Amino acid sequence: MAESAASSDVALAGRRALRRYSRHLLIPEVGLAGQERLLASRALVVGAGGLGSPVLQYLAAAGVGRIGIVDDDTVDETNLQRQTIFATADIGRAKVEVAGERVRAINPHVAVDPYRLRFDAGTARELVRAYDVVVDCTDRFATRYLVNDACVLESKPDVFGSIFRFDGQVSVFGWDGGPCYRCLFPTAPLPGTVPTCAEGGVLGVLAGIVGAFAANEAMKVLLGIGSVLSGRLLVVDALGGHVREIAFERDPQCALCGRAPTITGVVPEPDEPEIPAGDDAVAPERLDAMLRTATLLDVREPHERALGVIEGALCIPASQLEARLHELDSAKTYVVACRIGQVSRWAVQRLRDAGFRRVLHLHGGLLAYALTHDDFSFF
Amino acid sequence: MRVLAFARLRELLGGGEVHVAIADGSTVADLVRQLAGHRAEHTAALSASRVARNGRLAGLDEVLGEDDEIALLPPVGGG
Numbered sequence: 001m002a003e004s005a006a007s008s009d010v011a012l013a014g015r016r017a018l019r020r021y022s023r024h025l026l027i028p029e030v031g032l033a034g035q036e037r038l039l040a041s042r043a044l045v046v047g048a049g050g051l052g053s054p055v056l057q058y059l060a061a062a063g064v065g066r067i068g069i070v071d072d073d074t075v076d077e078t079n080l081q082r083q084t085i086f087a088t089a090d091i092g093r094a095k096v097e098v099a100g101e102r103v104r105a106i107n108p109h110v111a112v113d114p115y116r117l118r119f120d121a122g123t124a125r126e127l128v129r130a131y132d133v134v135v136d137c138t139d140r141f142a143t144r145y146l147v148n149d150a151c152v153l154e155s156k157p158d159v160f161g162s163i164f165r166f167d168g169q170v171s172v173f174g175w176d177g178g179p180c181y182r183c184l185f186p187t188a189p190l191p192g193t194v195p196t197c198a199e200g201g202v203l204g205v206l207a208g209i210v211g212a213f214a215a216n217e218a219m220k221v222l223l224g225i226g227s228v229l230s231g232r233l234l235v236v237d238a239l240g241g242h243v244r245e246i247a248f249e250r251d252p253q254c255a256l257c258g259r260a261p262t263i264t265g266v267v268p269e270p271d272e273p274e275i276p277a278g279d280d281a282v283a284p285e286r287l288d289a290m291l292r293t294a295t296l297l298d299v300r301e302p303h304e305r306a307l308g309v310i311e312g313a314l315c316i317p318a319s320q321l322e323a324r325l326h327e328l329d330s331a332k333t334y335v336v337a338c339r340i341g342q343v344s345r346w347a348v349q350r351l352r353d354a355g356f357r358r359v360l361h362l363h364g365g366l367l368a369y370a371l372t373h374d375d376f377s378f379f
Numbered sequence: 380m381r382v383l384a385f386a387r388l389r390e391l392l393g394g395g396e397v398h399v400a401i402a403d404g405s406t407v408a409d410l411v412r413q414l415a416g417h418r419a420e421h422t423a424a425l426s427a428s429r430v431a432r433n434g435r436l437a438g439l440d441e442v443l444g445e446d447d448e449i450a451l452l453p454p455v456g457g458g
C-alpha cells in the first residue's frame with residue numbers, strides 16, 4: 001500500500017510538473033527531454049545583484065534543478081532601483097538568504113545552495129566544479145577574471161554579462177573550445193581606471209535586458225540547443241536601441257587558454273603594489289638619459305601597446321614575466337615601464353625577488369612619457 | 380570614418396558615434412593615438428579598450444579604410 005501511495009505521489013508530482021512546464025514542453029527544442037535535462041542540471045550564479053536578479057528568477061522559473069548563489073553582501077537601499085529580486089523590506093538582510101527564499105517561492109522544486117561568501121581564489125574552483133554552468137553576475141573586475149580562470153581550469157562554461165550606464169556586454173567564455181575573457185581583455189584594468197556602476201551609475205532596466213540575455217545563454221548551454229554566444233561579444237546599447245555583435249577568436253597568446261599558458265591556477269588578487277623609494281622611480285623626463293646605459297623593459301600586454309613601442313625596448317608582458325625571466329641579464333640595469341606606472345612597480349618587486357638588483361621603474365608609465373614627449377617616436 | 384564608442388568612451392569622445400578623418404594608410408593604433416590626442420584620460424581609457432573593425436576584433440597593426448566601421452570597446456564590469 002505504502003509503495004502504491006508513494007508511486008501515485010510521484011505520478012501526481014509529475015503531472016503537476018508537466019503542467020508547470022507545459023509551455024516549455026510545447027517547444028520542440030525543449031520538450032520533455034529538455035525539461036528533464038533542466039531539472040537535472042546545476043547552475044552557479046556568482047553575484048546576486050542587478051544581473052543576478054533576472055538570472056535567478058528565470059533559471060528558477062525554468063526549473064533548473066539546483067541553483068547555487070554566491071554573494072557576501074546585504075541588501076542596500078541603492079540596490080532596489082535595479083535588483084528586482086529584493087523588496088524594500090529586505091534592506092539589511094543577506095542577499096543570498098533573500099534570493100534563496102525568492103527562488104524557492106518561485107519554484108519549490110529547485111534546490112538552492114546559498115553561499116554567503118566572497119568568490120575568491122580559495123573557494124573558486126571547488127564551487128565551479130560542482131555546477132554545469134556558471135553565470136558571472138559580479139560587479140568587480142578582479143572577481144570576473146577569477147570566475148573566468150576557474151571556469152577555464154575546470155572546463156565549465158562561463159556566461160558573462162556586464163553593465164555600465166546604458167551599455168552592456170554579453171558572451172559565453174570557455175565553451176566548446178571557444179575563447180575566454182582573457183582572449184578579449186587579457187588583464188584586468190587597474191583599480192580606479194574604469195568607473196563602476198556605483199561611481200558612474202547604471203540604468204536599472206539594462207540589468208534586466210543583459211541579465212535576460214545571460215539567462216538565455218545559460219539555458220541554451222544547459223539544453224545544448226541553439227547557437228551559443230561563444231566567440232561573439234554582444235554589445236547592448238540601450239540608449240540607441242541597438243544590439244551589435246563583435247566576433248573574436250581564441251588568442252594563441254592568451255595567458256590562460258593560449259598555446260603556452262602562464263596562468264595554471266587561480267591566484268589571489270595581488271595586494272596593492274608597494275611603492276618603491278623615490279630613488280627607484282625614473283621620472284619620464286629622465287628616461288631618455290637613463291636609456292643610454294639602461295635597457296627599457298616594457299611589460300605592457302600586447303593590446304596595451306597602442307601608444308607605440310620605444311626603440312630598443314625589450315617587450316615582455318607582465319603576464320609572461322615569471323616564465324621569461326631567463327631572457328633577462330641580472331648584470332644589466334633595467335627600467336621597467338608599463339602603461340600607467342602601477343604594474344611596473346609590481347614587476348620591479350618580482351624582479352628583485354628573483355635576484356635582480358639593478359631595476360628601476362618609469363614613474364607614471366609610458367603614458368606619462370608620451371604626454372611629456374611630443375616627439376615620442378612611434379613605430 | 381564612422382567610429383562607435385561605448386560605455387566610458389561615449390562621454391570622452393563626445394558621443395556614441397563620431398566621424399573621424401584619417402590619413403591614408405592609418406592603422407588601428409594610429410586611430411587610437413589620434414583619438415587620444417595626448418590627453419591623459421582619453422589615452423588611459425583607450426589603451427585599456429579593444430577595437431573592433433567591421434564587427435570583428437582587430438589587431439593594432441591592421442590598416443584602416445575610410446569605409447570601415449570601428450567600435451571602441453572598453454571593459455565593462457558592472458553587474
